[in-house]
Every structure is written in structure tokens, then in C-alpha cells.
Amino acid sequence: MPKPALSFRPRDVAQSPRLAAPYQRPELEALVARHGSPLLLVDCDVIRAQYRRLAAALPGVDLHYALKPLPEPAVVQALKQIGGFFDLASSGEVELVRSAGVDAERCIHTHPIKRDADIRDALRFGVRTFVADNADELGKFIRHRKRVRVLLRVAFRAVDAVCDLSRKFGCDPEAVPELLTLARTMGVEVVGLSFHVGSQTPTPAMHVAAVEACGALIAAARVAGHNLSVLDIGGGFPVDYRDTAMSIEEFCAPIRLALAALPAGLRLLAEPGRYISAPAGTCVATVVGRALRDGRWWFYLDDGVYGSFSGQIYDHARYPLHALREGGQKVPAVLAGPTCDSIDVIDDQIELPLLEVGDLVVGQQMGAYTSACAGDFNFIPHARVLAVNAQDPVPGAGQA
Numbered sequence: 001m002p003k004p005a006l007s008f009r010p011r012d013v014a015q016s017p018r019l020a021a022p023y024q025r026p027e028l029e030a031l032v033a034r035h036g037s038p039l040l041l042v043d044c045d046v047i048r049a050q051y052r053r054l055a056a057a058l059p060g061v062d063l064h065y066a067l068k069p070l071p072e073p074a075v076v077q078a079l080k081q082i083g084g085f086f087d088l089a090s091s092g093e094v095e096l097v098r099s100a101g102v103d104a105e106r107c108i109h110t111h112p113i114k115r116d117a118d119i120r121d122a123l124r125f126g127v128r129t130f131v132a133d134n135a136d137e138l139g140k141f142i143r144h145r146k147r148v149r150v151l152l153r154v155a156f157r158a159v160d161a162v163c164d165l166s167r168k169f170g171c172d173p174e175a176v177p178e179l180l181t182l183a184r185t186m187g188v189e190v191v192g193l194s195f196h197v198g199s200q201t202p203t204p205a206m207h208v209a210a211v212e213a214c215g216a217l218i219a220a221a222r223v224a225g226h227n228l229s230v231l232d233i234g235g236g237f238p239v240d241y242r243d244t245a246m247s248i249e250e251f252c253a254p255i256r257l258a259l260a261a262l263p264a265g266l267r268l269l270a271e272p273g274r275y276i277s278a279p280a281g282t283c284v285a286t287v288v289g290r291a292l293r294d295g296r297w298w299f300y301l302d303d304g305v306y307g308s309f310s311g312q313i314y315d316h317a318r319y320p321l322h323a324l325r326e327g328g329q330k331v332p333a334v335l336a337g338p339t340c341d342s343i344d345v346i347d348d349q350i351e352l353p354l355l356e357v358g359d360l361v362v363g364q365q366m367g368a369y370t371s372a373c374a375g376d377f378n379f380i381p382h383a384r385v386l387a388v389n390a391q392d393p394v395p396g397a398g399q400a
């Protein structure tokens with residue numbers, strides 16, 4: 001059986017002294033001088049702090065970090081250090097946690113649509129919990145039925161989420177009873193339900209409604225003799241971009257109440273991705289050229305929407321940006337990326353100091369869905385990922 005064609009070269013881990021946000025100009029200049037530009041700094045202190053803060057806001061819920069928004073070895077290590085759990089969706093992600101030495105028992109595989117090879121790769125690593133949302137997908141587990149436990153993914157439409165993920169995956173709530181019966185005839189063990197209401201959801205209303213609906217489905221299933229014991233509430237927890245999001249404590253308070261009202265004896269999981277990784281990422285890019293066009297300054301960076309700013313296209317995110325040059329009058333400007341494509345404009349309504357070639361521009365909250373979806377269009381390499389603060393300064397202060 002061929003291995004996935006991926007190798008995880010150890011990414012750069014900065015040996016520099018600890019960095020504390022907000023990063024200072026000399027620190028960033030030193031990192032660029034040493035490691036080149038553009039950079040995507042990933043602060044492992046922030047990864048751990050976000051995980052702990054969400055764990056405190058959702059007590060009793062095992063947080064499985066969804067690798068998709070920032071699949072970095074240093075992030076996996078940082079979470080492994082504090083006893084984190086992981087959510088995988090591809091054989092490459094399986095390989096990443098495996099090579100990081102993560103215990104397979106701490107991992108679930110949640111892609112609703114899989115090839116048999118995906119299932120086998122995850123099983124070979126030791127993952128047991130998978131997700132399905134229709135009869136065909138349940139059928140794929142028949143040959144593996146002695147080794148798998150399945151969560152049925154249910155769709156609840158989140159029309160107000162920035163990225164509605166219930167359009168693409170999940171069964172209708174009404175289909176749950178018949179899928180449970182079908183799984184039983186197949187000999188495939190369904191242990192619970194999952195949902196993912198969408199990403200960067202502005203309010204917890206959809207999570208609450210979905211938890212309540214799943215509670216009713218689980219109670220009815222138990223009456224019908226299906227002993228469901230797991231509920232996975234997915235991801236979607238929001239972070240600040242240029243607009244401020246609800247604090248995570250405020251966001252989770254009503255979800256906690258809904259979880260407390262669930263039928264007894266449920267193990268609770270969540271699959272946060274963005275909330276853990278977005279605040280940990282800082283993009284550092286360099287001005288490589290400038291031009292005055294129609295009375296407006298265009299500043300060209302070595303990173304753009306085909307690189308770390310790809311989240312502006314795929315994820316509809318608008319990142320807080322600032323230039324490190326101090327003082328001077330600000331001018332109306334356009335910040336553009338390095339490729340020859342006209343779509344490669346980061347911001348055409350921005351006020352910046354009059355920048356010069358070599359100046360640094362910093363983007364914040366750029367850890368999620370940025371470098372993960374970046375490419376090398378025009379043969380212009382995307383940003384090098386550089387982990388900082390890899391070691392936990394408070395070892396042992398992990399999740400209870």
C-alpha cells in the first residue's frame with residue numbers, strides 16, 4: 001500500500017529568545033534578516049493559550065484541534081504537550097500527527113466522504129472514530145466494522161455563518177432514525193452524532209439549536225434501542241479580524257447551558273480549528289516595489305492573495321494590517337501582492353505611511369486558512385512558516 005506522497009520536513013523553529021505580542025519592530029527585522037521574507041510566524045504560546053481558554057469556556061468537552069486551518073508540526077507538538085486531542089480529515093493529516101508521535105486514541109477522523117484508502121490509512125495509524133452522513137458512506141465501513149465506531153453527521157444550516165459547512169455535508173435530522181437502523185443491519189456501530197454548523201459563526205445560536213436538536217435525536221434513538229454515547233459539536237468558534245467577534249466566554253455560555261440539558265451519559269467533543277490557530281499567526285512581508293498610479297501609491301509586497309492572504313479569497317477574512325515604519329503622514333494607498341495577476345491586491349482602501357522598498361508590513365490574526373491554502377503561483381514561493389515559542393514555559397499546566 002503506497003504511503004501518501006507527503007513528507008513533513010521539520011519546519012523552522014526559531015531559536016530566538018521568547019517573543020511576546022505585540023512583537024517589536026527590531027524583533028521582526030531580526031527574524032526577517034535571519035530567515036528571509038515573507039514569513040508566517042506561528043506563536044506556540046498563543047496556540048496553547050487559545051486551547052486552554054476554549055477548554056475553560058467549555059468544561060467537560062474534549063477539544064479535538066482540526067488540523068485543516070494550520071497543519072503545522074509545531075502546532076501539533078504544542079497541543080500534544082498540553083494533552084490536546086486532534087481532528088483529522090485526510091491521510092496527510094494522519095501522517096502529520098503520526099510523525100509527531102501523537103497517540104491515535106486522541107484522534108478522530110471526521111471527513112464525511114472518504115475513499116477506502118483514507119479509511120485504511122487512518123485505521124493503520126490506530127484511529128477508530130469516523131464520520132458518515134449517508135448510506136453509501138456507512139457501507140464503506142462494513143468491511144472494517146470490527147474496528148470502527150461511527151458518528152453520524154447531521155446538517156443544520158447556518159445561513160449567517162461566514163462559511164456554511166452544512167450545505168456540503170451532513171444528513172437531514174429526519175434521516176437519522178433510518179440511518180441508525182441501516183447501520184445496525186450492516187453491523188456498523190454508530191456511537192453518536194456530530195455536526196459542524198459553519199466557520200466563524202457570529203453568534204452561538206446555531207450551536208445551541210443544533211445541540212438541542214441532537215439531544216432530542218439521541219433521546220429518541222435510545223428509546224429505539226440505539227445506545228448513542230457521543231456528541232461532537234464541531235468547530236466554528238469565532239475570532240477577531242478587522243471586526244471584533246464575541247468573546248469566547250460569552251459565545252460558549254449558552255452552549256454550556258444547552259450541553260448541560262442533554263441526556264445523561266454523553267461524551268462531548270468539539271473540533272475547533274480557527275479559534276486555536278488564527279490568533280497565533282502573524283504575517284511579515286516586505287515591500288519589494290512601489291509606484292504612484294493615478295495619484296495613489298501602490299506598494300507591492302512579497303506576499304499576497306496567492307500566498308498567506310489567500311484567506312481573503314477562500315475564507316472571506318480581512319486581516320488587521322499595519323506597516324512598521326513609524327511617523328510621517330499617512331497616504332491613501334493600495335497594498336498589492338507579488339504575482340502578475342490583477343486580482344492579487346490585498347487592500348485598495350488603506351492608509352499607510354509612505355513606504356520604501358525594504359519596509360515591513362505586518363498582518364495579524366493570520367494563523368487560520370492562510371498558509372494552509374497558499375500556493376506558489378507565478379513560481380513565487382509562499383511564506384516560510386516559522387514557529388516561535390515552541391517550548392511551553394509552564395509545562396504541566398495542561399488541561400485537566
Ligand SMILES: *Cc1c(COP(=O)(O)O)cnc(C)c1O
Pocket residue numbers: 066068069087110111196198199200234235236237271272273274275
Ligand atoms: C474545517 C473543519 C473544522 C474546523 O472549523 P473551524 O471553523 O475552523 O473551527 C472542524 N471540523 C470539520 C469537520 C471541519 O471540516
